[in-house]
């Protein structure tokens with residue numbers, strides 16, 4: 696039986712590349728998304744990967760979503776916490792709503808999702824949890840106090856949970872992408888994007904596939920001794 700993988704935010708951008716890579720590696724994949732039905736339906740049609748709509752920011756919706764996926768595909772072996780948003784602004788202009796939206800999705804979303812699959816992984820003595828953090832959680836970024844805090848929190852969550860899961864055969868790892876050419880980054884004004892690229896030693900944005908291949912490796916049996924780790928995939932922009 697194929698292992699079952701759930702990818703949050705799995706219908707667009709980096710998440711779509713992850714869903715496709717895991718399907719190609721033989722997993723039975725479910726892609727979650729939040730609201731962009733058009734993109735999700737196009738993704739489903741193109742890839743044959745089923746899509747499931749709910750917000751990772753809502754605990755009860757995550758519970759119901761995972762129950763539905765497990766009824767359709769079977770117990771979840773691999774969880775990729777990829778869904779993320781930005782609400783950028785300098786701190787003196789950042790509203791409580793901007794703070795809360797980013798923390799609820801990018802940090803609490805990991806609790807809401809992982810909590811649903813963790814007991815089953817412990818029982819079956821196998822699991823892979825892969826959290827998509829960010830270079831800006833490692834180094835901080837002006838205009839992103841909310842995002843940097845959430846993404847740094849994802850790394851603490853990864854390391855704590857890796858210790859709890861180790862004896863139960865569950866690995867928990869994080870990937871910190873640098874700037875990748877998705878809608879999130881293409882929404883940044885071109886001039887700012889050019890300034891960002893100038894700071895990347897390899898001289899280009901990353902490709903979603905370059906993150907997806909890291910995920911496929913961490914999900915595989917070959918990565919069984921790797922837990923609590925962070926892979927920095929950022930073209931050399933930040934070396935921690």
Ligand code: NDP
Pocket residue numbers: 703704705706707708709710727728729730731732734735749750751752777778779780800827828829830871872873874875876877878879880
């Ligand atoms: P995109 O904006 O291209 O896609 C985001 C995906 O997340 C979409 O599928 C979206 O669903 C989904 N999503 C957003 N909010 C929620 C929610 N509350 N519940 C469920 N799904 C949600 O983002 P990227 O592909 O660029 O980013 C993916 C991850 O990688 C994020 O965590 C991001 O922070 C991180 N990252 C990205 C970098 C980059 O340069 N692009 C750099 C470093 C990290 P819908 O389609 O319905 O809107």
